[in-house]
Amino acid sequence: MQDTQQHHILPKGSIEKETTTLNLGPTHPATHGVFQNILELDGEKIVSTEQTVGYIHRAFEKLAERRPLYQITPITDRLNYCSSPLNNMGWHLTCEKLLKVKTPKRVDYLRIIIMELARISDHLICNSIVGVDAGAYTGFLYIMQFRELIYEIYEEVCGSRLTTNIGRIGGFERNFTDTAFTKLEKFLREYPKGLKEFEGLLQRNRIFMDRLQGTGAISAERALNYGFTGPNLRASGVDYDVRVHSPYSSYEEFDFKVPVGTTGDNYDRFLVRGEEMWQSLSIIQQAYNKIQSLKGAEADVYHADVPAYYLPEKKDVYTKMEALIWHFKIIMGETEIPKGEVYNSIEAANGELGFYFVSDGGRTPYRLHFRRPCFIYYQAFPELVEGGMLSDAVMTMSSLNLIAGELDA
Amino acid sequence: MSLSVDTIKQKLTDKFGDQVFGFDEPYEMFTFEAPKENNLKVLQFLYDDEELKFQFLTDLCAVHYPENVGKELTVVYHLHNLVDNVRIRFKVSTDVKTPDVFTACKLFSSANWMERETYDFFGVNFVGHPNLKRILNVDEMDYFPLRKEFPLEDQTRIDKDDEMFGRGGSIK
Known part of the structure; x- marks a missing residue:
């Protein structure tokens, strides 16, 4: 009886007018950043x-603007810290483009192995976090062991795991050890099984599909207008991939597919990232085969012969005069850096990671601008979630793979 | 690649005459400039033309050249024709006293935040921008940090106690 009376007190339509303000972040667990x-x-x-x-x-x-080129690499680590090696390689490739350094084939293939491993580690985090936000923690805990295998490979190659500072201008700081290849083989052997199982947990799970399908969707036209790149753009059905459109590091020699979605919703983004992991695995296998088929001097080289830019190995610095001279020159900024401006981009895990490098011939860049894919596509977020449910917005956030480090530079 | 640099150059000169200049090709990317009043007209032309189709804004940023008096700030657009896979770079310059440049937000939704970032760091005032306020820095900041008149801290300064940062206390 009382209920009906209360209902009459409220003015007509008042419920519809009321809105609540909710702060999601900056330290909310659902923002993951x-x-x-x-x-x-x-x-x-x-x-x-x-x-x-x-x-x-x-x-x-x-x-x-105050750092010589080799000191900028650790800065790039901290952009998208889920796949630091990709940023590092992007930076080295930009410098090499400016300095006109040509890298040997083996270096290209080794780089591709590292870059694709980084892509897998990024995608597997993103996809498993989508699962976590949907309430499926198991996949995340299960798949993490494979990221560990990837990190062990990084560790073997460069000594660090998360912020890798991997490679140098011209190649790698040291050759890959046999252990590194053994670890790579182990990963290639074990990961397909793990990924298959992970997909089995989520991909055709009715509840998971219901949560993801039709939410956070964006059309191809809007995605392009918003500057989407990478898996998020491909999920809307545009087959733009920097690896194919402007191949770098010998990607043109590799055979791989560029998966695309149709609706650009959370489920398509999940599927595209999943398929890209399979493609990356195949690229790594191809690169590894190519490395093994190299003969003679080619089979052992791990950096380009550019003493003016490539930091020599430390043990050489102490024992060889030339190495000492070049080391000194590079550290003191006495090597010639050409004037000019160059834009170079790579296909990072989130999309086109670009470096706009303006050089005035000094030891540091005159201006360096990072095109951070995250920063550009995050502005579309309101369009993706408005009119939808709060819990879907959380899923959209994680399926876009927003990395605060990349967002904020 | 069916769209050649010569075609782009020809089309631009046919349409804008001497209002487009500074043709160059550093590191294989076609680059040109235009007066800042014409930036939208040029961008719109590049977007709409049936052959050019530069409909993807890859990047937007600015560079500060304090010694170019009257043209201190340069806004740089990187555009991409995804059909023919051609990239170009387009620049407009403005003086630092009245850094007004028209916004490209109407044409590219992606320009919104990139212009806010450029405003945040260089103080380029994008005329017509729907929400031109700082994005990465704090709102209270009263300078534009990426301009060249703001040098980074002198690394050899000794008037600061850096003990907590592992550099030893220099003030006793």
């Missing part, structure tokens, strides 16, 4: 959103 979403909610439905970014801005572009 430091950024804020201010959501205007009508019940559980999102009316409007606004994002705040920049919480971990570290002025990379300004810092880079």
